[in-house]
Amino acid sequence: MDQPIGIAVVGAGYWGPNLVRNAQATPALKLRYLCDLDTERARRVLGDYSTVRVCGSLDDVLADPAVDAVAIATPAATHLPVALAALRAGKHVLVEKPLAANYADGLELVREAEERGLTLMLDHTFAYTPAVQHLRHLVRSGEIGTVRYLDSVRINLGLVQPDVDVFWDLAPHDLSIFDAILPDGVRVARVSAHGSDPIGAGRACVGHLTLELSDGVLAHVHVNWLSPTKIRTMIVGGSRRTVVWDDLNAVQRLSVHDRGADLADSDENRRQAIVSYRRGDTVAPALPEREALRGVMAEFAASITEKRAPLTDGSSGLRVLATLEAASASLAAGGEFVAVDRVGPPATP
Template identity: 45%
Template sequence: MRNDQVGVGVVGYGYWGPNLVRNFAASPQANVVAVSDLDQSRLATCRLAHPSVQTTNRYQDLLDDPTIEAIAIATPAHTHYEMALAALRSGKHVLVEKPLASSADLVRRLIDEAERRRLILMVDHTFLYTPAVQKIKELVDKDDIGDIYYYDSTRVSLGLFQSDVSVIWDLAVHDLAIIDHIIDDIPIAVSATACRHVAGAPENMAHLTLFFQNSCVAHVNVNWLSPVKVRQTFIGGSKKMIVYNDLEPTEKIKVYDKGITVDGASENAHQFRIGYRAGDMWAPHISAKEALRSEVEHFTDCVRNGARPLSDAQSGLRVVEILEAASWSIAAQGKPVLLRQPPRIRAAAIG
């Protein structure tokens, strides 16, 4: 291992772990030292793909190895907190697969531990590193879209039923991370409904609505029981509108110069006239670079330079707070649940 490389240990070699190992191994900034998993057959598969990587069924071996500076956690969601806490207490920087933990309180404990030890704690919100979402963020920041009126997403497929998390913690988490990243406003409440169609399993379909301080609203539809796979998002702005289809091989983003104009003074609202604007559509160039490659390079950069990650623990906390509130709303048959707000925002809402 070169001196400028970050020594990495990966725990979990099931669904997402192989992708992490592959991308860390391909990065000149990282050196995958060891992989841990309880399943010997998975470790055998890892050794075939990466002969130079050590394998072990003891997570403690990764924590005890002084050549490992950072731990990437790709285990079931209910184990994230304990494994991340153990890694931080061992002096390791940590990248955790989403969600960061199973409750906001547990996330705050991890944040406190990481800050006390001056370690990087980053959550794997992979979509933030996709060229498509980065382009959307760029368009929003340049005010090409104008004020965002709505975010409307459908994320469905005949998917893998999870045993320890519901569909909102598995799929909706992606959209919540994107919303947190691109919308320059803080949601004040969430309403959610969901149902399960397999006895004893978590909810497999859900609808979430996020309410913001301004007129923006976000709808997220997630489902593990769809006959087709759909990954489509509509973002409506006062100037332009975006259609983002993650399944498109090339033109993932289409920007429409469409919208409305309103004629008439506000005091004569009953007399206003709606005009329609229909301009051009264009599809901006999107890089083909794999998002996870960008993410692991960003993580190792942050470890080396002490920089704040794009998907830092605070962003992970905001997402988990929404997921937690959405779970409470589901239990209350869709009753809106207020979200914890910074004092300034809370005072404005009360006033």
């Protein structure tokens, strides 16, 4: 790394300060701007002791040749124009989830980046946590066998968003985690969504997603803004082991259980469903303590330098978007299953 990559953060709202902090802590990056229409807010984010420049104009930032890359933390509805402008100015782009407000917009960004040979990376932060990286290893190495089912719960008393429902706000996390750990990413065949809005907010505040993956595996996601209690649990059921990830249990986030049920192996038994049970030990792997966003920044820099696709590239963003759009269509259709390829072409491996 001869020369650090010049980067600008766009958006000084909820997530921007985290990008600022982690960009500064990444040796391969040189933070040049924090850009926000509200320059006062940007100044407050940087504080009184920073040498980083504040800029209220995206154009000015993109015009600076010292800026090689842009990290975007603006509302999803603005991702298309902001990211497009950045790509057209020849900048690499790291974009907050979801990639864009809809699949068509996301696709436009992916194509623009491809044509220009620029990195387009999703800030799927969870994919860079030690827990997900270990889970990815457990799934992809075959240690847990084949995946049998997935179940994710992400509920707490959350902020009711003014522009998106609970699916678009929270489920991108679950979907991008599925995408990170499954061998071919999250290949969803069809989606059923049930939601409710018991406080009259004008959008679903409680939601249940049932995903049928292309290999027939069923995955379920429960997202909820109204729960007084916070739960962040994912179960990855495998044929050899089942992993339970409890993200709030700081001392034992992952538990790899040698417990499960299997069909006894004789044909004649199949009719009778003779089931055998394993009730073995549980292993809690030691995980490093590491801030995920540090890993996001390092991967962004490395993918630019090495001219390769990042772990969470545009196509992972598209798979998430296509699933969310199908979920919205299902919700509108009263919960019936909607095929993902109705909204976007099936993602290519």
